[in-house]
Amino acid sequence: VPTLRDLGEIEVLRRLTADRSPAAGVALGPGDDAAVLDPSPGTELVATTDAFVEGAHYLPAWSAPERTGARLATANLSDLAAMAATPRWALLSIGARPESEVDALLALQRGAEDRLARFGAVVVGGNLTSVSGAEWASLTLLGEVPAGRYWTRSGARPGDLLAITGSPGRAGAGLALARRLEAGARSPEWQALLDAWLEPEPRLDLALDLASTGAVKAAMDVSDGVAQDLARLCEASGVGAEIATGEWPDDSELARASHSLGVPLEALRLGPSDDYELVLAVDPKRRAACEDVAARHGVALGFVGRFIEESGLSVRLAGGEVRALRPKGYDAFEGEG
Amino acid sequence: VPTLRDLGEIEVLRRLTADRSPAAGVALGPGDDAAVLDPSPGTELVATTDAFVEGAHYLPAWSAPERTGARLATANLSDLAAMAATPRWALLSIGARPESEVDALLALQRGAEDRLARFGAVVVGGNLTSVSGAEWASLTLLGEVPAGRYWTRSGARPGDLLAITGSPGRAGAGLALARRLEAGARSPEWQALLDAWLEPEPRLDLALDLASTGAVKAAMDVSDGVAQDLARLCEASGVGAEIATGEWPDDSELARASHSLGVPLEALRLGPSDDYELVLAVDPKRRAACEDVAARHGVALGFVGRFIEESGLSVRLAGGEVRALRPKGYDAFEGEG
Numbered sequence: 001v002p003t004l005r006d007l008g009e010i011e012v013l014r015r016l017t018a019d020r021s022p023a024a025g026v027a028l029g030p031g032d033d034a035a036v037l038d039p040s041p042g043t044e045l046v047a048t049t050d051a052f053v054e055g056a057h058y059l060p061a062w063s064a065p066e067r068t069g070a071r072l073a074t075a076n077l078s079d080l081a082a083m084a085a086t087p088r089w090a091l092l093s094i095g096a097r098p099e100s101e102v103d104a105l106l107a108l109q110r111g112a113e114d115r116l117a118r119f120g121a122v123v124v125g126g127n128l129t130s131v132s133g134a135e136w137a138s139l140t141l142l143g144e145v146p147a148g149r150y151w152t153r154s155g156a157r158p159g160d161l162l163a164i165t166g167s168p169g170r171a172g173a174g175l176a177l178a179r180r181l182e183a184g185a186r187s188p189e190w191q192a193l194l195d196a197w198l199e200p201e202p203r204l205d206l207a208l209d210l211a212s213t214g215a216v217k218a219a220m221d222v223s224d225g226v227a228q229d230l231a232r233l234c235e236a237s238g239v240g241a242e243i244a245t246g247e248w249p250d251d252s253e254l255a256r257a258s259h260s261l262g263v264p265l266e267a268l269r270l271g272p273s274d275d276y277e278l279v280l281a282v283d284p285k286r287r288a289a290c291e292d293v294a295a296r297h298g299v300a301l302g303f304v305g306r307f308i309e310e311s312g313l314s315v316r317l318a319g320g321e322v323r324a325l326r327p328k329g330y331d332a333f334e335g336e337g
Numbered sequence: 338v339p340t341l342r343d344l345g346e347i348e349v350l351r352r353l354t355a356d357r358s359p360a361a362g363v364a365l366g367p368g369d370d371a372a373v374l375d376p377s378p379g380t381e382l383v384a385t386t387d388a389f390v391e392g393a394h395y396l397p398a399w400s401a402p403e404r405t406g407a408r409l410a411t412a413n414l415s416d417l418a419a420m421a422a423t424p425r426w427a428l429l430s431i432g433a434r435p436e437s438e439v440d441a442l443l444a445l446q447r448g449a450e451d452r453l454a455r456f457g458a459v460v461v462g463g464n465l466t467s468v469s470g471a472e473w474a475s476l477t478l479l480g481e482v483p484a485g486r487y488w489t490r491s492g493a494r495p496g497d498l499l500a501i502t503g504s505p506g507r508a509g510a511g512l513a514l515a516r517r518l519e520a521g522a523r524s525p526e527w528q529a530l531l532d533a534w535l536e537p538e539p540r541l542d543l544a545l546d547l548a549s550t551g552a553v554k555a556a557m558d559v560s561d562g563v564a565q566d567l568a569r570l571c572e573a574s575g576v577g578a579e580i581a582t583g584e585w586p587d588d589s590e591l592a593r594a595s596h597s598l599g600v601p602l603e604a605l606r607l608g609p610s611d612d613y614e615l616v617l618a619v620d621p622k623r624r625a626a627c628e629d630v631a632a633r634h635g636v637a638l639g640f641v642g643r644f645i646e647e648s649g650l651s652v653r654l655a656g657g658e659v660r661a662l663r664p665k666g667y668d669a670f671e672g673e674g
Contacts, residue, residue, distance in 0.1 A: 048371035053468055
């Protein structure tokens with residue numbers, strides 16, 4: 001099984017860029033100093049970048065390279081979903097150890113490419129460099145949106161409904177179970193939550209159809225946890241939000257994890273978790289249109305609160321009591337201890 | 338002096354994205370899920386990405402963060418020069434240690450931004466993540482070129498002239514002097530070669546004016562060394578090249594380094610070196626137009642050989658003898674030993 005050092009940079013790059021068929025909107029693909037792309041007339045360009053570091057964003061014991069590549073693509077695709085943009089082109093920058101297997105590198109790229117291809121995007125360039133410590137991969141994704149039709153974080157207004165796709169918290173629960181139970185988490189009982197952590201799907205198709213309803217006034221994806229990401233959306237919009245826990249969709253698997261982990265269900269739902277679900281501000285007059293679209297896609301869309309004038313986040317409990325919520329999400333630079 | 342851990346991710350991101358003024362072609366800058374950009378009508382989009390890893394691409398003892406950021410920008414700007422594209426937008430993805438100083442991170446970004454701004458580009462987004470080992474920065478740069486007018490590596494034909502900007506090999510000589518002489522390289526005698534290594538300039542303005550002559554049939558930038566990069570251009574074009582050493586511009590500083598290092602001058606000129614100069618294939622009938630443009634920019638443009646039908650590289654020595662040249666450039670995955 002050859003390593004990167006065995007084959008050398010030129011041969012590895014040759015394998016990474018081999019067998020590429022022409023793609024729509026790509027005048028010049030990998031292999032030159034830069035790629036040349038043909039944007040569609042009447043669109044704006046949407047650009048995002050996200051990086052995964054070995055041991056932090058992915059654990060090789062839990063995620064084969066192909067899965068890691070797919071998840072990195074999902075993190076970026078999810079950003080475009082939050083802008084209601086259609087993915088087109090990607091650049092993949094990788095730092096790999098010389099002693100790593102070339103096949104693992106190819107699998108990571110293939111995982112990213114296959115996931116991107118499912119949503120219409122293609123890798124048009126990249127960079128490969130040598131590292132001595134943790135490996136990493138940084139993906140930049142470009143998409144298109146009809147001019148002026150992109151979503152932002154800043155459009156929520158008091159009175160808008162707070163909607164959330166799927167059941168956030170599941171990814172964080174999967175990670176917590178893997179950390180707590182180690183090999184024991186690999187049981188059928190926890191498979192669905194592990195998959196939520198390791199195999200998240202971007203809500204792109206849903207987002208593009210929701211965009212066509214005109215009902216969505218602000219959007220953001222959940223990459224750090226609902227409370228923290230919702231707080232960011234509220235800050236950008238100059239509003240607050242009240243979450244009604246009674247309206248949250250049932251999730252028996254998450255409830256079971258809450259019990260096993262000894263962590264309150266609310267903490268799992270609102271705390272650190274990279275679910276790649278969407279938080280939306282919805283025009284209350286058009287709620288039904290959104291519900292129709294979500295039903296057509298078979299995706300749960302929970303109307304779990306509302307945006308309010310007063311800044312800050314609060315939670316309305318089932319009994320009617322309202323408590324302030326202090327956002328606590330993932331901080332990359334905070335120690336574990 | 339606060340570290341990244343002291344301030345936490347949210348505050349560091351706030352500082353990284355503070356004080357941004359609106360920029361042309363940017364509908365939505367940093368702070369949302371993605372940036373929204375407005376491409377110019379009638380242009381194609383050109384995209385490249387390049388990453389620097391601490392200890393490999395930059396040595397903190399030799400390069401302050403601001404300089405490192407500027408050099409990373411230059412590496413990407415140079416790719417756009419090789420495509421005759423105008424820089425517009427960039428995304429900066431950084432892996433930093435929690436114990437690093439926030440000011441160093443801000444300085445690296447400022448160095449990149451200032452260099453990009455000099456050529457008309459602006460940072461519109463990025464990513465920040467925590468690493469435990471070597472730090473790294475990955476920059477993706479987008480530019481524009483009038484539709485169909487980009488340069489490639491594949492347009493060289495037998496009979497075209499081989500032209501090279503500046504005096505490649507100087508950056509590699511600077512690095513070799515720093516490694517060999519350590520602190521002793523910090524003498525006025527070697528300043529210019531150290532600067533060639535640490536403060537390279539992209540040949541963008543020159544490239545854009547050369548493009549308007551229509552004389553350039555293929556182009557590539559020198560990021561691994563002339564021999565290796567020229568071999569790549571030849572392979573992409575399906576031609577060979579013959580370098581005439583007698584035509585190479587004089588460089589007394591490089592000659593002095595050759596003597597001090599005990600490395601033949603030809604090896605410095607043709608071997609591993611990231612000079613960010615340009616290798617060009619020029620229509621022989623339009624050589625004078627290119628010389629005029631280069632003179633106007635005050636940049637040396639050496640006509641140092643020609644492209645030929647037979648594949649491979651060769652060197653024609655001053656006496657007329659022709660020797661085959663085996664390309665040897667930088668290989669990221671090759672050991673030092």
